[in-house]
Amino acid sequence: MSSDTDISIxxxxxxxxxxxxxxxxxxxFVPVGMxxxxxxxxxLKNxxxxKMSIHLIHIHVAAQGFVVTAMTL
Structure with a gap:
């Protein structure tokens, strides 16, 4: 076998x-987003x-703020 195969494996x-x-x-930004x-x-669990709707609105606003900050940087 050639050494190229060994390197790729x-x-x-x-x-x-x-x-x-x-x-x-x-x-x-991927690990930060995760x-x-x-x-x-x-x-969400705690x-x-x-109310669920209020919690989801807060999460949505936080996610939008993160995206705007990431795009600004």
Whole structure:
């Protein structure tokens, strides 16, 4: 076998952690967005006496603010 095949096969054997780190370097807003979504889901579960519609409006406004800030930067 040629050494080119060995190099291409070894490049596919990356672990999951290095892929996540590489992708976060390419697009730094993706992990931040995932964290915001995770926080929103957490707050949805523990929203207390707040109505669902009010909670979703707050999440929507927060997401819009994040997008505007990301586009401005």
């Amino acid at each position: 070894s490049s596919y054997n990356e672990d999951q952690g290095s892929k996540i780190i590489q992708r976060s370097r390419e697009a730094p 964290a915001v979504v995770a926080y929103g889901l957490y707050r 929203r207390g006496n707040t």
